[in-house]
Amino acid sequence: MTQDGFPLLQTSLRLTTMDDSLIDVQVDGLAGPTHHFGGLSAGNLASQAHAGLRSHPRAAALQGLAKMRFVMRLGVPQAWLPPLLRPDITWLRRCGFSGTDAAVMAAASHEPHLLKIATSSAFMWSANCATIIPSSDSSDGRCHIIMANLQAMSHRASEGEQRAAQWRALCAQVPSITVHDPLPLVSALGDEGAANHSRVVSDGNVTHIFVYGRQANAPGTTRLPARQTREASTAVARCGGLPDSSFMTVQQAPEAIDAGAFHNDVVMVGCGSRLLIHARAWVDQAQAITRLRERHPSLRVAEISDDELSLNEAVTSYLFNSQLVQTNKGLLLIAPTHAQQGRAGAIIQRLCDQGFLHQAHFFDLQESMANGGGPACLRLRVPLTRETCTQLPVGFFLDDQRANAIESIITHYYREQLGSADLIDPAFLADCHAVQQALTALWTT
Ligand code: SUG
Numbered sequence: 001m002t003q004d005g006f007p008l009l010q011t012s013l014r015l016t017t018m019d020d021s022l023i024d025v026q027v028d029g030l031a032g033p034t035h036h037f038g039g040l041s042a043g044n045l046a047s048q049a050h051a052g053l054r055s056h057p058r059a060a061a062l063q064g065l066a067k068m069r070f071v072m073r074l075g076v077p078q079a080w081l082p083p084l085l086r087p088d089i090t091w092l093r094r095c096g097f098s099g100t101d102a103a104v105m106a107a108a109s110h111e112p113h114l115l116k117i118a119t120s121s122a123f124m125w126s127a128n129c130a131t132i133i134p135s136s137d138s139s140d141g142r143c144h145i146i147m148a149n150l151q152a153m154s155h156r157a158s159e160g161e162q163r164a165a166q167w168r169a170l171c172a173q174v175p176s177i178t179v180h181d182p183l184p185l186v187s188a189l190g191d192e193g194a195a196n197h198s199r200v201v202s203d204g205n206v207t208h209i210f211v212y213g214r215q216a217n218a219p220g221t222t223r224l225p226a227r228q229t230r231e232a233s234t235a236v237a238r239c240g241g242l243p244d245s246s247f248m249t250v251q252q253a254p255e256a257i258d259a260g261a262f263h264n265d266v267v268m269v270g271c272g273s274r275l276l277i278h279a280r281a282w283v284d285q286a287q288a289i290t291r292l293r294e295r296h297p298s299l300r301v302a303e304i305s306d307d308e309l310s311l312n313e314a315v316t317s318y319l320f321n322s323q324l325v326q327t328n329k330g331l332l333l334i335a336p337t338h339a340q341q342g343r344a345g346a347i348i349q350r351l352c353d354q355g356f357l358h359q360a361h362f363f364d365l366q367e368s369m370a371n372g373g374g375p376a377c378l379r380l381r382v383p384l385t386r387e388t389c390t391q392l393p394v395g396f397f398l399d400d401q402r403a404n405a406i407e408s409i410i411t412h413y414y415r416e417q418l419g420s421a422d423l424i425d426p427a428f429l430a431d432c433h434a435v436q437q438a439l440t441a442l443w444t445t
Pocket of ligand 1: 036037038039040041044047048120122125127128153156195262263265266371372373374376377378
């Protein structure tokens with residue numbers, strides 16, 4: 001046991017390694033019991049399209065858990081993050097609501113937008129939680145976890161501090177990890193975490209790609225919001241101790257953002273030495289890929305042309321928001337069912353036939369997808385050394401027993417359906433607290 005009450009991981013994980021020294025741990029965020037369709041994310045077309053519809057929190061959490069179980073059974077280390085406490089009564093009190101918790105919720109119902117912010121379950125998309133610079137890549141040999149400030153969207157702006165507290169507790173006994181506070185919460189430093197970051201590894205080189213949508217203090221080039229700034233990307237690289245030679249910044253194509261690709265991971269996914277990318281994802285894309293090839297001669301890029309799949313189809317199918325997982329047999333694509341049919345499905349089949357992919361698996365993640373979150377949004381990749389993995393609490397990692405326990409909590413407490421009237425039901429508030437306690441206990445025991 002550690003001082004924080006976390007038992008250490010002593011069992012030997014079946015580890016699939018990216019290279020000899022690092023293990024790519026997949027860390028998924030679990031949907032919370034307040035999962036709802038608030039229509040809170042401008043520029044995220046799915047969020048806008050589903051605003052106000054009844055949500056299904058139990059299904060949201062179970063769908064995410066099914067994906068985690070699948071990855072775990074591949075022998076890939078799968079870890080999880082419990083939900084943040086929502087409704088965020090502390091945040092509502094800072095807005096001037098007072099009285100008992102139930103009174104705060106009842107009063108806040110007269111300000112429905114604030115109530116939606118305070119009950120958002122958007123933390124479930126852990127790709128936005130942080131950017132990870134592994135110990136092998138940083139100049140000080142430490143693993144850096146730089147929490148994202150998510151300042152662009154009001155309902156996500158408090159996640160950074162709260163997730164930082166969780167990661168600090170988690171890593172308390174791991175001397176080689178530094179957890180950084182989110183960048184200052186200002187528009188010039190909009191940071192959305194790993195959704196706009198990718199790590200290419202091959203030919204003895206590592207290159208971190210940071211994709212930004214706008215530059216601070218420069219005229220906007222998009223109709224829909226561009227969340228990540230160039231200045232935030234370079235600040236994250238600095239915090240992570242990346243030498244100048246091992247990272248590059250690339251601008252996301254304004255037309256991709258305006259088609260609904262509010263993060264780069266809606267038009268690109270990479271793993272090791274492979275990139276799957278839409279041909280209109282970046283500004284000066286050909287030049288950027290040439291630069292990458294200079295450092296990574298064996299890089300394989302599957303660039304999907306507009307003729308094969310338009311940007312609009314990329315956004316509706318979420319093909320590029322699939323999760324790529326390295327297994328002993330090859331690269332596995334974990335895709336949303338939305339990408340199974342039609343032109344996206346044909347592209348996946350072609351990539352399997354050509355050996356770019358070993359296999360594809362499709363998951364029904366409808367509740368997350370309806371808010372603009374596909375398989376890749378739900379996971380944060382954390383490359384760790386074997387030693388670091390053994391220093392982390394055992395409760396962080398998923399095994400069958402822990403997955404079963406999480407599932408029982410979900411089935412017991414999460415509502416099948418949720419509408420706006422349910423949010424102010426005192427019994428609902430009590431259930432949310434019970435979930436938080438039960439899941440956190442599981443995470444720390
Ligand atoms: O930030 N949706 C999230 C989806 C995040 C997807 N993540 C990645 N692409 N990595 C967002 O827009 C919608 C919430 C609502 O409308 O209730 C939302 O926050």
